[in-house]
Amino acid sequence: MIVRIRSKDGNFRFDVQPNDDISVLVGKILDTAVDADPASLTISNQPRGNETPVVTLTGRDLNSLGLSHGDLVFVSYKPRLAANLSLPSTSTATPSSEIQATGARPWEIVEEDTVDKYWRTKDGKISRGHTRLCKHGPNGMCDYCMPLEPYDTSYHTEHSIKHLSYHAYLRKLTPKNTTSSFVPPLSPLNYKVKIPCPTGSHPSWPAGICTACQASAITLQSQPFRMVDHLEIASTDIIDRFLQAWRKTGLQRFGWLIGRYEPYDEVPMGVKAVVEAIHEPPQEGELDGLSLGVPWEDEPSIRELAKLASTPLTIVGYVFTDLDPTPEDKTKNLYKRHPQSFYLSSLEAIFAATLQKSSPVPSRSSETGYFGSRLVTAILTGTKDGAIDISAYQVSEQAVAMVDADMIEASVEPGIVRVKDEDRSQDAARYVPDVFFRYKNEYGLEVKKTAKPSFPVEYLLVNVTHGFPTNKAPLFRSTKFRIENRPGLEDQSVEGVIKELAKLNAPDIMPGNGGDHSRKRALAEWISDWHLVAFLATTQLFSSEDTKALIQAASSPNLLNNLGGLDKLLQSDGWQTLMAFTKELGSASTSLPPGPSGGMDEDIPPEIFDQIRESEMASGGGGTSSRIRICQYCTVENTHGGTDCEVCGLPL
Numbered sequence: 089m090i091v092r093i094r095s096k097d098g099n100f101r102f103d104v105q106p107n108d109d110i111s112v113l114v115g116k117i118l119d120t121a122v123d124a125d126p127a128s129l130t131i132s133n134q135p136r137g138n139e140t141p142v143v144t145l146t147g148r149d150l151n152s153l154g155l156s157h158g159d160l161v162f163v164s165y166k167p168r169l170a171a172n173l174s175l176p177s178t179s180t181a182t183p184s185s186e187i188q189a190t191g192a193r194p195w196e197i198v199e200e201d202t203v204d205k206y207w208r209t210k211d212g213k214i215s216r217g218h219t220r221l222c223k224h225g226p227n228g229m230c231d232y233c234m235p236l237e238p239y240d241t242s243y244h245t246e247h248s249i250k251h252l253s254y255h256a257y258l259r260k261l262t263p264k265n266t267t268s269s270f271v272p273p274l275s276p277l278n279y280k281v282k283i284p285c286p287t288g289s290h291p292s293w294p295a296g297i298c299t300a301c302q303a304s305a306i307t308l309q310s311q312p313f314r315m316v317d318h319l320e321i322a323s324t325d326i327i328d329r330f331l332q333a334w335r336k337t338g339l340q341r342f343g344w345l346i347g348r349y350e351p352y353d354e355v356p357m358g359v360k361a362v363v364e365a366i367h368e369p370p371q372e373g374e375l376d377g378l379s380l381g382v383p384w385e386d387e388p389s390i391r392e393l394a395k396l397a398s399t400p401l402t403i404v405g406y407v408f409t410d411l412d413p414t415p416e417d418k419t420k421n422l423y424k425r426h427p428q429s430f431y432l433s434s435l436e437a438i439f440a441a442t443l444q445k446s447s448p449v450p451s452r453s454s455e456t457g458y459f460g461s462r463l464v465t466a467i468l469t470g471t472k473d474g475a476i477d478i479s480a481y482q483v484s485e486q487a488v489a490m491v492d493a494d495m496i497e498a499s500v501e502p503g504i505v506r507v508k509d510e511d512r513s514q515d516a517a518r519y520v521p522d523v524f525f526r527y528k529n530e531y532g533l534e535v536k537k538t539a540k541p542s543f544p545v546e547y548l549l550v551n552v553t554h555g556f557p558t559n560k561a562p563l564f565r566s567t568k569f570r571i572e573n574r575p576g577l578e579d580q581s582v583e584g585v586i587k588e589l590a591k592l593n594a595p596d597i598m599p600g601n602g603g604d605h606s607r608k609r610a611l612a613e614w615i616s617d618w619h620l621v622a623f624l625a626t627t628q629l630f631s632s633e634d635t636k637a638l639i640q641a642a643s644s645p646n647l648l649n650n651l652g653g654l655d656k657l658l659q660s661d662g663w664q665t666l667m668a669f670t671k672e673l674g675s676a677s678t679s680l681p682p683g684p685s686g687g688m689d690e691d692i693p694p695e696i697f698d699q700i701r702e703s704e705m706a707s708g709g710g711g712t713s714s715r716i717r718i719c720q721y722c723t724v725e726n727t728h729g730g731t732d733c734e735v736c737g738l739p740l
Contacts, residue, residue: 089157091150095164097121098288103295106151113150114142117163120284120292128166135162194457195272198450203349203359207255208452212238212357238356247355250551254460255357257313258453274454277489279303281519294517303493305522308539308547311484315449315460318352318360319405319480319554322562329567330366331468331476333574334409339373342380345405346394346618349462361404361464364563364643365618370573378408382443386626393625396636397643399563405464406443411476420474425467430503432465432481434545437505438498440465440483441491441548460485464552480552487548495520499542507540563643566613569620580623586670588614595667599655608651615657616642630662638662 091113093100102116118124130139145153155161200208213235221232236243238256243249252260261273281293282301290296321327333341343366352358367390371380394401412422425431432440444461451459467479490496495518499506511518523539525547570578589595597608615621621642625635637657647653657663 089155091155092158092160093117093120094160094162095121097284098286100284100288101291103291104150106156107149110142110145110148110150110153121163121165123167124165125167126165130164132162132164133159139164195452195454198452198457200450200452201349203351204255204449204451206351207357207359210357212256212259214238214240214243214356240356243356249355251314251317252312253317253352253355253358254313254315255359256355259357262453272451272453272455274451274459276454276456276459277485279306279489279493279495279521293519294512294514297519302519303521305524306486306490306539307536308486308523308525308543310547311486311550314482314550314552315359315462316349316361316464316482316552317355317358319464319466319478319552320360320362321478321554321556322347322362322364323560323567324556325567326363326366326562327468327478329571330368330407331409333368333373333571333577334411336577337373338375338413340376340378340409340411341368341373342371342378342408343368343406344390344403345407345464345466346390346401347404348399348401349404359462361462363404364401366407367618367622368571368573376412389625390622393622393635393639396639397563398640398645399643401563401643403447404462405466405480407466407468407478410467410469412470414474417474421470421476423470423472423474425469425479426472430545431479432467432483432545432549433498433502434496434505435498435502436465437483437487437545437548438491438496440481441487444483445488445492461488466554478554480554482550482552483548484550490548493520494518495523503545504542505545505548506542561645563645564616564618565648566615566617566620568614569617569623571619572622580619582627582629582669585620585624586666586673589666589670590673595671597654597658599658600652605651608654609648612641612647612651612654615654616647618642624662629665630660634660634662 089104089106091102091104093102093116095117097120100116100120102113104113104116114126114129117129118126127143129142131142132139214237215235216233218226219232222228222230224230237259239252239260244252258273281297281303283292285292285296285298285301287298287300290298293301330341330343333339345361345363346365346367347361347363350360350362352360369380369384369386371378391403394403410424412424414420414422440463444463447461447463448458449460449462450457453459461482463482465481465483467481468476469479471477495508497506497508507523508518508520510520520540523543524536525539525543526534526536529535570580570584572580592611592614593607594611597604597611615638621635621639624630624638630638634657637660641647641654641657644650644653
């Protein structure tokens, strides 16, 4: 039967059965309500009066309530004032009750990134010097030398800049004289059906649809702007260290780019992502791909750790390898990604869109307070001459909106995206509007063509330039510590940390200006390693305050010139505990005969292992539970407890 509902949200018709519980009807009503408090929901058979709270009708079916086919029910409710705005976890959410009280709107309360605050204080004008056409004095200005707007088309064409920077694009959209009634010029794309329909004249999708609630036809086009203009790797060592796993195994690798965003002056009002480290999550590499979980278990802790650096860091993107040596020469790699093939596969583009959707940029220029994403996709792949190079991309806002609306999917051919069919089933309702793309035919004429059933993936891509700094000054100066989540290839352990500290005579290094300056400098260089800091943060030996002291010392850009930056770390409880274990190693080692070169468990007595584990267990951590033995043939650490090496198979 059909029950008609009238509320402040409009008129609705719901298909229900007479023996349905009242909760079925309540669920349909709440789906059409805006932020309703279920406890305040009431129904009545008349516009005013006789309101009955639905909480008092629990367990009753619609027939027992006297409802029949075609009945009109009047609904009222109170908004859920205590609810928070649905804002991403990267920003501080403000209760909606506070917004209503102060009259604040989402774009007025959002906290923008540092690089956005910087560009909002600049006019972005492109300076030009005097030319031979100028007829005025040194203090004059004319049409030939006056500064250009940051979005000037001729300048971008002359300098081969394909996309406007985000802030240059904003300057183009935003009026010069804004007032308190300023309306944000940006609105995130949304290709989903509006539920409920704004007109309230029909049941919600998939039961009904009209021009007011359906998405308009989509014409794919090159995005005129980009959120990130340049990807800068702080040091070549970062990439080289990442590639070592592939070089040793031939299996593809994935890593998250840890870094920050800075102004980029090579393009007007540009933004660059500066990468300081690559953190590798748990993954299963294969010769032609890899598998990993997103989000991964340690993501929240890694994000929090990155924020504590001397210059706050975050995840600015991700990188993966797509390398395949040529059959003729194993030192060279296949040239897979090129104009006649593909740059980013349809599967990779959909993956990028999914991640960009989950990492929006806070923006005062968007009606929702968020717009776009600065997450960069980087690929290490073979070049035309067989070498290895980086390619960097983002996907467009159209790509993100299409993935969010479940409209597209990957195809067998990597350079082609498939448009899904419409689905009106209740379980997987999907509305797909008409999709078109433009291209130039063999006569040079622009032609509009339907994108169903497929279209080239290039229509979703935004190019990002990349490079290395001329004068490198990475925050993390060491790349010697073993990298996480490389089991069998590089295994991290507290025992390995203690052994290195013993070599550095770390227990003898004291705060202040006393002691061996060169020894303290060597310790400072060794500590300045992202992978070491990330590992020690998981051992439970360091408290949150001690971890903060550790990463701030490790990431201090001036540490080698001011070794006093180590003092807070050297005085911390976590460091003192680590030094106690290191001292015991030193005293125990002097009474033991020297072990084989590289042998870990031969020169660290088992009782020290036990003390480390007891300390970790007492502080709530699991610690390292297995003995580590290094194979004398392939030098790989073994923790499985067997008699043969888990990599080469030879006796340990």
